[in-house]
Amino acid sequence: MAAPMVEIKNIHKRFGKLEVLKGVDFEVQEGETVCLIGSSGSGKSTLLRCINLLEHADDGQILVFGQDVLHTKDVNHFRAKVGMCFQQFNLFANMTVVENCIKPQMKVLKVSKEEARKTAMKYLEKVGMAEFANADVRRISGGQKQRVAIARALCMNPKLMLFDEPTSALDPEMVGEVLNIMKELAEEGMTMIIVTHEMGFARDVADRVVFMDQGQIEEQGTPEQLFNNPQSERTKEFLKASVYK
Numbered sequence: 001m002a003a004p005m006v007e008i009k010n011i012h013k014r015f016g017k018l019e020v021l022k023g024v025d026f027e028v029q030e031g032e033t034v035c036l037i038g039s040s041g042s043g044k045s046t047l048l049r050c051i052n053l054l055e056h057a058d059d060g061q062i063l064v065f066g067q068d069v070l071h072t073k074d075v076n077h078f079r080a081k082v083g084m085c086f087q088q089f090n091l092f093a094n095m096t097v098v099e100n101c102i103k104p105q106m107k108v109l110k111v112s113k114e115e116a117r118k119t120a121m122k123y124l125e126k127v128g129m130a131e132f133a134n135a136d137v138r139r140i141s142g143g144q145k146q147r148v149a150i151a152r153a154l155c156m157n158p159k160l161m162l163f164d165e166p167t168s169a170l171d172p173e174m175v176g177e178v179l180n181i182m183k184e185l186a187e188e189g190m191t192m193i194i195v196t197h198e199m200g201f202a203r204d205v206a207d208r209v210v211f212m213d214q215g216q217i218e219e220q221g222t223p224e225q226l227f228n229n230p231q232s233e234r235t236k237e238f239l240k241a242s243v244y245k
């Protein structure tokens, strides 16, 4: 088998006295869609943020694309290959939809405005937002904002996409439109790590589901293994509680 795209060995992360990641080992193969589930505070966001260096792990090793990211000198170059979408979208509020997609390309990839616009329109088309290209991002819905955030990330031609609860801030009727795009990306073979509370989505789309508990990976497996035949008591408790969410 080829080397994993993401290879994490025994990482630890502390915030002051609080140890948030307590020796996590984790791998993601190219083309894999991995859903990360677990209670609030279990360290899911921190794990994701350590992968693209928004947080710096205290200990252990993180290899992404075979590169030792904890010792990389060129953080920006590395990060350009990793797309990230957040719960709160993090769009530039003072720009239009298409400008949100153009700016990072010009800044990081150093492409011309014309080329950046072409790429932007291609991905806005893909997420069904082309007709809103010139809209003020403050005036579109949450679901539309998240679709723009995904398009913006795709414009950078990432090899890996990280999603941190991309639908948690959305009204229920908008969740589907965002999940559908992620499903499409998974089917196209994008490598993705998705923190989510959407168990139906995880069951349907994930190649592998990873359950985190108190800063550690408690259990992982195919959706079928994890949802239908969980081994650990903690996993069983968590899944039982999630049914009523």
Ligand SMILES: Nc1ncnc2c1ncn2[C@@H]1O[C@H](COP(=O)(O)OP(=O)(O)O)[C@@H](O)[C@H]1O
Pocket: 015, 018, 020, 038, 039, 040, 041, 042, 043, 044, 045, 046, 047
């Ligand atoms: N920047 C930070 N400073 C201090 N504590 C943090 C910080 N980020 C996260 N934490 C703490 O780390 C723990 C894990 O947080 P997080 O990774 O956000 O969990 P999850 O995403 O699973 O809800 C929580 O107790 C949280 O309060």
Ligand SMILES: [Mg+2]
Pocket: 044, 045, 046, 164
């Ligand atoms: Mg989180």
